[in-house]
Amino acid sequence: MARRKSCILLLVLILGATNLFAQNAELKTVTDSNWIEYVVPKFMNDITDYDFHMSPHFMRYDLASTDSKVKIYVLINNSPNIKRLFDISFKIKRNYLEDINDKNLVVDYKLLKKDRYFVSGNLKNGKIRYKFCFVKDGYGYTYNLEYDKSYESFFNRNLNEIIKGFKMLK
Numbered sequence: 001m002a003r004r005k006s007c008i009l010l011l012v013l014i015l016g017a018t019n020l021f022a023q024n025a026e027l028k029t030v031t032d033s034n035w036i037e038y039v040v041p042k043f044m045n046d047i048t049d050y051d052f053h054m055s056p057h058f059m060r061y062d063l064a065s066t067d068s069k070v071k072i073y074v075l076i077n078n079s080p081n082i083k084r085l086f087d088i089s090f091k092i093k094r095n096y097l098e099d100i101n102d103k104n105l106v107v108d109y110k111l112l113k114k115d116r117y118f119v120s121g122n123l124k125n126g127k128i129r130y131k132f133c134f135v136k137d138g139y140g141y142t143y144n145l146e147y148d149k150s151y152e153s154f155f156n157r158n159l160n161e162i163i164k165g166f167k168m169l170k
Contacts, residue, residue, distance in 0.1 A: 026042060027039050031169070032059070035076050035141075036074065037167040038074055040162070041158070044072060046061070046062070047064050048060070048063075058076060061075075070146070070151055072144065073144040076141055077090045090139055092114075092115070095133060096112045096119070104124045105119075105121045107120070107121040108120060109121065115136070116135065117133050118132045119132075126149065132166070134168060136170070143162075
């Protein structure tokens with residue numbers, strides 16, 4: 001009986017480790033080596049227009065799946081010159097209110113804290129949005145994920161790893 005329990009426990013551990021490995025194998029870490037590190041599905045492609053989305057005031061990285069059913073935008077509000085001159089910093093509450101009042105979004109989850117917020121729901125175009133934002137030293141770091149419902153189970157499995165993998169480097 002003890003041997004049988006040991007075998008079952010070993011099998012459970014192996015299956016759990018295999019599932020964890022498979023889950024992590026579906027994601028990759030991306031970094032700009034300067035401001036941010038984030039996690040995206042391996043099937044995402046960088047489609048950033050580096051001439052348009054980079055300025056002294058913000059940077060935005062755009063990613064899309066090959067079938068265009070998943071889009072990710074990572075935005076860094078790094079207005080250092082404006083911040084120093086006019087004492088303007090990223091306004092987390094203002095951005096949060098804009099997101100929860102978006103007329104194209106039916107919000108099903110929202111959470112606002114002093115240094116972060118989370119908003120998710122269904123878009124009128126049938127897609128799902130999950131957006132989270134962190135503030136550090138007056139700079140805003142936003143991860144916006146929009147995906148087709150056919151990807152719902154994938155993101156339900158991987159969203160926690162995506163959130164945990166979002167790191168501000170500055």
